Amino acid sequence: MSIKDRLAAKAAGIGSNPRSPRPEPEIPSRPKTAPGQLMASLPLLAEKERELEVLRTRLEELEVGAAGGSSDEIARLKKELADAQQSGAAIDIRLLDLHEVPGRRRHMPPEKYAELRENLRHNKLIHPIVVLPRSEGGFEILSGHHRTDALRELGRESVRCVVVDATTEEADEGAFFANLMQSDLTDYEKYVGLKRFQQTHANLKQAEIAGRIGISQSYVSLLLSYDRLPNAARAVLEANVGIVGATAAAELASLSELGKSERVVEAILQVSVGKLDQAQAVRFAKDGDRTKVTKPLATTFKVKAGKTTWCDVRRAKNVMRIEFQSEEVAQSVQDAIKRTLEGLASAARGELRDEES
DNA sequence: GGGCCTGTGCGCTTGTAATG
DNA sequence: CATTACAAGCGCACAGGCCC
Numbered sequence: 157m158s159i160k161d162r163l164a165a166k167a168a169g170i171g172s173n174p175r176s177p178r179p180e181p182e183i184p185s186r187p188k189t190a191p192g193q194l195m196a197s198l199p200l201l202a203e204k205e206r207e208l209e210v211l212r213t214r215l216e217e218l219e220v221g222a223a224g225g226s227s228d229e230i231a232r233l234k235k236e237l238a239d240a241q242q243s244g245a246a247i248d249i250r251l252l253d254l255h256e257v258p259g260r261r262r263h264m265p266p267e268k269y270a271e272l273r274e275n276l277r278h279n280k281l282i283h284p285i286v287v288l289p290r291s292e293g294g295f296e297i298l299s300g301h302h303r304t305d306a307l308r309e310l311g312r313e314s315v316r317c318v319v320v321d322a323t324t325e326e327a328d329e330g331a332f333f334a335n336l337m338q339s340d341l342t343d344y345e346k347y348v349g350l351k352r353f354q355q356t357h358a359n360l361k362q363a364e365i366a367g368r369i370g371i372s373q374s375y376v377s378l379l380l381s382y383d384r385l386p387n388a389a390r391a392v393l394e395a396n397v398g399i400v401g402a403t404a405a406a407e408l409a410s411l412s413e414l415g416k417s418e419r420v421v422e423a424i425l426q427v428s429v430g431k432l433d434q435a436q437a438v439r440f441a442k443d444g445d446r447t448k449v450t451k452p453l454a455t456t457f458k459v460k461a462g463k464t465t466w467c468d469v470r471r472a473k474n475v476m477r478i479e480f481q482s483e484e485v486a487q488s489v490q491d492a493i494k495r496t497l498e499g500l501a502s503a504a505r506g507e508l509r510d511e512e513s
Numbered sequence: 514g515g516g517c518c519t520g521t522g523c524g525c526t527t528g529t530a531a532t533g
Numbered sequence: 534c535a536t537t538a539c540a541a542g543c544g545c546a547c548a549g550g551c552c553c
Contacts, residue, residue, distance in 0.1 A: 363534085374536080
């Protein structure tokens with residue numbers, strides 16, 4: 157999955173990325189660009205928020221007397237605003253009252269987080285934090301952990317939140333499913349979410365889970381293969397969620413079950429320090445040979461005529477390039493090469509016939 | 514002879530479908 | 534439920550092509 161992060165980071169800003177067509181909802185690019193794209197990702201909340209904003213604006217205008225409204229109208233608007241807020245629209249909540257539930261936080265690369273924070277330093281929060289009331293007081297954060305972190309870091313007191321009405325279980329599921337749709341969630345994080353979901357729904361088969369999420373059963377199986385890794389390996393992944401994708405994890409898990417768990421742990425450690433990539437890690441765990449990267453180097457040589465180069469030969473795999481000083485020389489050599497090649501070809505044909513008989 | 518730009522194949526990934 | 538085969542997207546490295 158690490159490559160995906162890299163790719164995603166590099167592809168950011170490029171419009172045509174079919175794998176991750178959705179704009180990052182946690183980062184408000186610029187207020188002016190917000191409406192269309194960003195609202196698409198959270199249509200209901202955004203819609204509500206926009207209605208509220210309209211109400212607030214009109215109320216403000218009336219109160220300062222700019223629009224010359226009657227006191228009746230002000231009262232009516234105030235009530236409308238209060239009603240709207242009651243029914244799950246955005247309200248301001250003190251950051252002190254927001255609490256994190258383990259396992260719900262999405263991974264975000266440090267650079268991205270810094271970008272988000274700087275954005276929030278200068279721009280208004282576009283998407284409210286989504287929270288759930290706690291019985292013991294305060295609120296659980298459902299979505300918006302990084303925004304909350306950033307605002308805390310910026311020394312803000314409160315934040316615009318949307319309070320949703322749901323059970324914790326529904327909330328977990330909601331957060332999980334919403335997260336799983338995020339293409340930049342690492343496979344390991346998907347596994348953690350899946351695992352939790354599976355534990356609370358022990359009766360569900362992989363195919364059923366897959367159906368609910370909208371992915372294939374085999375992908376569910378792949379993701380859950382992290383479960384078959386040695387504990388020590390998972391501990392490394394816990395701290396480096398993006399380094400081993402589900403495909404490699406599945407292979408490593410199989411190897412582990414074949415009695416190579418020590419090598420699997422070692423391989424994952426090597427990946428975590430950047431010494432191996434995923435594919436190399438699998439090879440490492442498989443046969444233990446130091447992975448030799450078979451990079452087909454282009455071979456070259458030059459043929460000199462006195463001090464100057466008469467021709468320059470390069471070969472990469474099955475392609476040769478021969479460069480001469482003039483077209484005339486190239487033409488004459490071409491004939492010679494042709495004769496040589498024809499000789500080689502007939503010899504090769506002879507060998508083939510010998511082998512066949 | 515070497516530098517620079519461009520096009521493309523490679524190696525990696527995610528994800529689905531078929532099969533065991 | 535696991536495994537295997539395959540399709541497709543992506544960036545990067547490097548071959549290919551051109552120019553000075």
